[in-house]
Amino acid sequence: MTQASASGLACEARLNLRNLPLYINRISDRLQSFDADASQDGQRLDFRFAFGGASFDMDRLVMRANAADRDGLARIKDLLATAVEVYAREENPEIVWTGDLAGETRLAPFREMAVLGDTELTPHMRRIRLGGEDLSRFAKFGGMHIRMLFPTREVPDPLWPVLGSNGLPAWPSVDRRPVARVYTIRTLDVEKGIIDVDFLIHPGDSVGAHWAMQAAPGMKIGIMGPVGRPVRPASWYLMGADETGLPALARLLETLPAETRGVAFVEIADDSEKQVIDNATGIELHWLPRNGEAAGLDDRLARAILSVAWPTGSAFGWFAAEAAAARIVREHWRGSLGLGRDETLAAAYWRRGAAGLMAG
Ligand SMILES: Cc1cc2nc3c(=O)[nH]c(=O)nc-3n(C[C@H](O)[C@H](O)[C@H](O)COP(=O)(O)OP(=O)(O)OC[C@H]3O[C@@H](n4cnc5c(N)ncnc54)[C@H](O)[C@@H]3O)c2cc1C
Structure with a gap:
């Protein structure tokens, strides 16, 4: 059973994987690159992030996540599920979380944004200002980037992803799916609800650069994030x-x-x-x-x-x-x-x- 700690939220997922020991070092390496401190106690590996904790029980084949708030728990579920999906891909893992937020369908990293304006920074660099609500998560977790979800000629009116039971995004069918590209949050103003993204207008047929060339106030776009590993402090x-x-x-x-x-x-x-x-x-x-x-x-x-x-x-x-x-x-x-x-x-x-x- 999942223990919801007095201070926050907790959940777990069974890992029906024959070869977990083969992947666990790479899973651990990946989680540590997101600024987690790792420790091992017998068959149990623990990870401590700034926003919560995670563990893998190698005997019982269970992974657990806990955090003080919904954003933190959603982030840890996403990091764990992504690491397992990437490194245990050959076993086609089926991850189902139980415990806090298990029935949740709101995708915590997703926001719908509207174009507010644009600036020509240089002949080939266009800054697009986006406005949206509740952007504080984009200042957390150390990632500087976002996955931008674009409408295209083929899918001019896309449906946005929701949260799947594995803790990862569940996407609509191909005929309604937006096309994703990764961009950097150049500046973020959480108070005003503003994100600036600088688009390189490069040659060739494209989704992102093409959208940025035509972006006009009021146009809608989806963003997910933040994504990317934190840059380590150094002198x-x-x-x-x-x-x-x-x-x-x-x-x-x-x-x-x-x-x-x-x-x-x-x-x-x-x-x-x-x-x-x-x-x-x-x-x-x-x-x-x-x-x-x-x-x-x-x-x-x-x-x-x-x-x-x-x-x-x-x-x-x-x-x-x-x-x-x-x-x-x-x-x-x-x-x-x-x-x-x-x-x-x-x-x-x-x-x-x-x-x-x-x-x-
Ligand atoms: C973490 C991360 C952050 C990024 N941040 C930014 C950002 O802030 N601003 C930004 O402009 N880009 C950024 N990029 C790069 C951007 O995601 C790629 O350039 C992407 O291919 C653009 O998508 P598109 O739809 O315009 O072109 P695509 O449809 O992906 O590509 C169409 C054609 O254009 C070519 N192409 C793609 N990029 C270039 C280029 N730079 N120069 C010449 N030809 C190119 C491709 O090779 C292809 O032939 C980032 C990428 C990552 C991984």
Whole structure:
């Protein structure tokens, strides 16, 4: 039975998995990358997040979640269910939660938003201001990004997802399903109910860039989140981004502590794409214009990152760009330099020639 603690909410799900011991290390690694402290007591693994706790009972094949409030419990259920679905995929796990909020269909990470306005930041970067209610969860959990759910030509009037009994989103049938892409919350004002998202208007047939070009006040869009791993605190950062990673990099430069040092490289099409960033840190910012070269075709950004010597002491590497560049940087940091997951984050934000969702 699930014990609802006096201080909050609790629930559990049976794990009918033959090979749980084979996956548990990767599940544990993933949960720790979301800032969970892990501990083990015999056959029981415990995880403590800032917003609640989780455990895996390897004898009884049960996972449990607890949190002080609904948002926290929904977040932990989502993290656990996603980790199990990803790493135990070959056993096609069927997760059914019992306990607090088991019958809930409201999808906690989802909000319907309305376009309030737009600003041309540069020739190819368009800021869309979105308004919505109850946005406080987007300031929690350490993730800077959202999954945006777009209407398309084929599905102009989509239905939004609800909460499935496994703690994950349940989607409508294909003919009513919105199309998802991941974007960064460039700025968030919880009090005013406002989120700004900076869209790169890139060439090619697209969903996100196409929507942003046509966005007009009153248009509706769905968002889910926040998504993404937290950036670890450090006193020195090495950062790299192309235009798709620029909104996140700019947000980091505007919010990291003033005493932070390091170096950041941003690849842009040409000088007209430079943006004014209110850099609150001592991190040196360098722009790398492509000057006519197509995006994702050369490795100047990755080479710039590889040319910087990794310091001794507290440091973090953060990189967000096209998939091939992200691979070069990840292999260098994790492979050649032997740095850990808690010291680096090198993410593919898009893939040349492929459409779709890049975030896990
Ligand atoms: C965590 C995360 C945060 C992100 N934040 C932002 C953000 O704040 N702003 C932003 O603009 N993007 C951001 N991106 C990148 C964005 O999700 C991708 O560029 C996505 O492909 C855009 O969707 P789309 O529908 O416009 O194009 P798609 O339909 O996915 O792709 C259509 C075609 O366009 C190409 N394409 C996609 N992106 C680019 C590009 N940058 N340059 C050239 N060609 C491209 C594809 O290869 C494909 O051929 C983020 C991605 C991740 C994973």
